[in-house]
Amino acid sequence: MKIITVPDQKSGSQKAFALIKNGLQDGAKVLGLATGSTPVMLYQEMVQSDLDFSKNTSINLDEYVSLPADNPQSYHYFMNQHLFQYKKFQHSYIPNGVAADISAEIKRYDQIIKENPIDIQILGIGQNGHIGFNEPQTPFDCTTHRVQLTQSTIEANARFFDNQDEVPKEAISMGIASIMQSKHIILMAWGANKAEAIYQTVKGPVTTACPASILQQHPQVTLIVDEAAAAKLN
Numbered sequence: 001m002k003i004i005t006v007p008d009q010k011s012g013s014q015k016a017f018a019l020i021k022n023g024l025q026d027g028a029k030v031l032g033l034a035t036g037s038t039p040v041m042l043y044q045e046m047v048q049s050d051l052d053f054s055k056n057t058s059i060n061l062d063e064y065v066s067l068p069a070d071n072p073q074s075y076h077y078f079m080n081q082h083l084f085q086y087k088k089f090q091h092s093y094i095p096n097g098v099a100a101d102i103s104a105e106i107k108r109y110d111q112i113i114k115e116n117p118i119d120i121q122i123l124g125i126g127q128n129g130h131i132g133f134n135e136p137q138t139p140f141d142c143t144t145h146r147v148q149l150t151q152s153t154i155e156a157n158a159r160f161f162d163n164q165d166e167v168p169k170e171a172i173s174m175g176i177a178s179i180m181q182s183k184h185i186i187l188m189a190w191g192a193n194k195a196e197a198i199y200q201t202v203k204g205p206v207t208t209a210c211p212a213s214i215l216q217q218h219p220q221v222t223l224i225v226d227e228a229a230a231a232k233l234n
C-alpha cells in the first residue's frame, strides 16, 4: 500500500485527480466512484478540468434502498449534483434502490461490473472501517448485496438528513470481492474521526471487523490521507 500524507483535503484531492488523469492517459476506461463528503473536492477537480469522460464508464459503489434518484439524499442525486451534470460519461451505473425486485437488481449490477472491469476505484471509508456500504463482518468474498446499515453508519450519515429517522436502514452495495478486483484503488480519508479506521486499515490485522483491512492484500492501493487521518500511523 502506498501512503501519501497531505496537509489538507484540497491537496489530497488534487493528488487523487492527478492519479486519475494519468490513469486515463494510460488507457483506463472504467472509474469506480464513491459518495460521501470525502470525494467532493476530487469531483470539483474533475469538473474544473478539461478532461473528457464521454468515452468512459463510471460504476458507483452503492445506493440506499428506497430512495429514488430524484430524492436529494440519494446517491444518484449526489452524483448528478457533484459530477454528472457537468461531466457526461458514456455510461454511468448506480444501483437502483427502488427496483421492484432488489435481488434481480443485485444480479444486474454484478453483471455490469463483470462486463466493465474497474480500472480505478475511488473509496472513502466509514468510521467503522466500512468501504462502500460493506459493514464490519461482511464476508470478504461477497459481490453486490443488500445491506442492513449499522447504527453507527446511520448516525454518521444522519448529518445529510433532516433527522436520523429519515436515514434509510438498508442499501445495495458493491461487494468487497468486486472492489478487490479493481486494478488500482485510491482510498482517501480526511479528519481525525477517520484516524482509528485508517490505523486499523493499514496496521491492524486483516479482519472483517475492519472491512478496509482487506486492502492490505491488494497489489495496487494508494492511500491519500490528511495529517489528522494519518495521526495514529506514526
Ligand code: GLP
Residues within 6 Å of the ligand: 034, 035, 036, 037, 038, 039, 061, 062, 123, 124, 125, 126, 127, 130, 131, 132, 133, 153, 157
Ligand atoms: C457512506 C458511503 C461510503 C463513504 C462513507 C464515508 O457510508 N457509503 O462510500 O466512504 O459514507 O462518508 P464520508 O466521506 O462522508 O465520511
